[in-house]
Amino acid sequence: MDLKTDVAQSPVLDRGPADVPSSPRRKLWGGLTIASLALLLAMAFFYAPEDANQGAAQRIFYIHVPSAWIGFLAFFVVFVGSIAFLYTGKRKWDDVAAASAEVGVIFTSAVLITGPLWGRPVWGVYWTWDPRLTSFLMLWLIYLSYLVLRGYVPEPVRRAKYAAVLGIVGFLDVPIVYLSARWWRSEHPTQFVVEGGDLPTKMLVTMLVGVAAFTFLYLYLLAVRVRVGRLRARAEEAEVAR
Amino acid sequence: MSNSTVYLVAAYVGAALLYGLYFVWLRAQERRLDGRNRDAAR
Numbered sequence: 041m042d043l044k045t046d047v048a049q050s051p052v053l054d055r056g057p058a059d060v061p062s063s064p065r066r067k068l069w070g071g072l073t074i075a076s077l078a079l080l081l082a083m084a085f086f087y088a089p090e091d092a093n094q095g096a097a098q099r100i101f102y103i104h105v106p107s108a109w110i111g112f113l114a115f116f117v118v119f120v121g122s123i124a125f126l127y128t129g130k131r132k133w134d135d136v137a138a139a140s141a142e143v144g145v146i147f148t149s150a151v152l153i154t155g156p157l158w159g160r161p162v163w164g165v166y167w168t169w170d171p172r173l174t175s176f177l178m179l180w181l182i183y184l185s186y187l188v189l190r191g192y193v194p195e196p197v198r199r200a201k202y203a204a205v206l207g208i209v210g211f212l213d214v215p216i217v218y219l220s221a222r223w224w225r226s227e228h229p230t231q232f233v234v235e236g237g238d239l240p241t242k243m244l245v246t247m248l249v250g251v252a253a254f255t256f257l258y259l260y261l262l263a264v265r266v267r268v269g270r271l272r273a274r275a276e277e278a279e280v281a282r
Numbered sequence: 283m284s285n286s287t288v289y290l291v292a293a294y295v296g297a298a299l300l301y302g303l304y305f306v307w308l309r310a311q312e313r314r315l316d317g318r319n320r321d322a323a324r
Contacts, residue, residue: 095286100293157293271315278322
């Protein structure tokens with residue numbers, strides 16, 4: 041494995057501008073995102089019934105839960121991309137991991153915005169140091185530090201290696217977040233969709249539409265972010281060559 | 283509008299702003315870098 045060859049010498053300067061192409065499926069993901077998000081909004085407000093105990097605030101879950109799941113998916117992609125990079129030394133894996141980490145931080149930020157706005161009317165507080173909430177905040181901080189690390193290491197090979205290690209180790213927090221509600225006393229609602237639970241069918245269907253919509257949004261944002269990363273690398277190489 | 287509805291609207295608007303602004307920021311970077319690379323290739 042020769043990481044230096046692949047990461048440090050990306051010979052993009054020899055190619056024309058068209059050599060940083062968009063993903064062929066990007067338009068498809070974009071179209072599906074708009075259509076499914078519109079459907080989700082309609083279902084969340086007009087199809088799903090109002091929860092008798094939580095009232096209107098329960099509808100926050102149709103964006104909160106899918107954002108959390110897709111955040112986990114994004115960090116899983118960082119985990120896989122980081123392992124693949126360390127194993128193969130191919131730059132494309134580092135590009136995907138870096139892009140997925142940034143998009144994942146956006147999704148988990150959405151969770152940290154919508155969660156407290158559900159907590160205030162239902163629990164009476166915006167935030168409590170509950171195991172699920174605390175481990176989730178740690179997850180967000182880990183991947184925020186992953187992005188900060190990438191910004192502070194100028195040398196591409198070292199940057200990619202350090203980030204890959206953090207991307208792998210950081211993913212260990214995902215199962216901790218998921219299982220925290222079982223391991224410790226947590227006030228946070230558990231994984232009611234995965235475990236069957238007693239969620240009414242209309243709520244379950246709306247939640248699944250939300251998961252699909254946010255999956256398309258993730259794929260679209262990932263495709264754009266990967267291209268931005270490659271364009272940035274190309275611009276940096278052009279600067280060095282001058 | 284009930285108290286609960288205010289939080290509901292705030293959550294949807296907050297999430298839409300976050301995802302929307304991130305998308306706009308990404309596309310702006312993409313356009314700027316496309317232009318810069320085109321100039322460099324000339």
